[in-house]
Amino acid sequence: MKIATWNVNSIRVRAEQVLKWLERSDADVLCLQELKTPDEEFPYDLFGEAGYFAAVAGQRTYNGVAILSKEEPKDISRGLSHLPSDHPLNEQRRIVAATIGGVRILSAYMPNGESLESEKFPFKMEFFREFRNYLDKNHEPDEGLCICGDFNVAREAIDLYNPEERGESILVSSKERRALEEVLDFGLTDAFRLHNKEQGRYSWWDYRGGMYWKGKGMRIDYLFATRPLAKLCAASDIDESPRRWKRPSDHTVVWAEFDI
């Protein structure tokens, strides 16, 4: 089972690229973030014709997440379901979960936070805390659970190009890193790092200044697996090729292959 994740920065703009990547990769599951599109405008038919079901939690203009899968998704859940649906953390469509081929899959788009001083920063921290609570209330670490998405945090110095200059700033601050590690402490393994130990492997590059072509990016998109699932991870990587296509998303694809 090949599982992947991709922040597409508008599904309406990137639909043909998603199709192209699915055809090339033959992925069984693709988690998507930043659809920027309401449910009724999601291109269900395009992916349906290619043999993929879609579990969608869409929203106009901002956010929006989905899971594409060859097998029909079961028990679809939207948002941080341990909180009320009208809770402030559930106003933005950032979480969708479904069971596919016996594996619980989660597509997550964590808040950016803007800056450490921004009023959006406490929202980011609260979202991380409640994300961990969601895991504790809905899952056990011995289950087959795969959490995919854009976490908007670079885990370590090797996950960004300029760790010294950046110091304590958004996406790399000790507060954000601690919040992400608390999510991982549920019992999750970073699937990319199982098979790739080197520094300088990124999943996002700023559009401005041609940062991709300068090799200056960050690893902020992840595929996390519970231990029993991680043991079955035969391969994983970041596929940079979509970042070189015409009119690309600023993020690229992270994927992992499991022997199931």
Place this chain on the structure above:
DNA sequence: ATGGCGTACACCGTACGA
């Protein structure tokens, strides 16, 4: 990198992303 790009919605600019 932080005016430098891209997307959405609307309007001919503003909000937001990371």
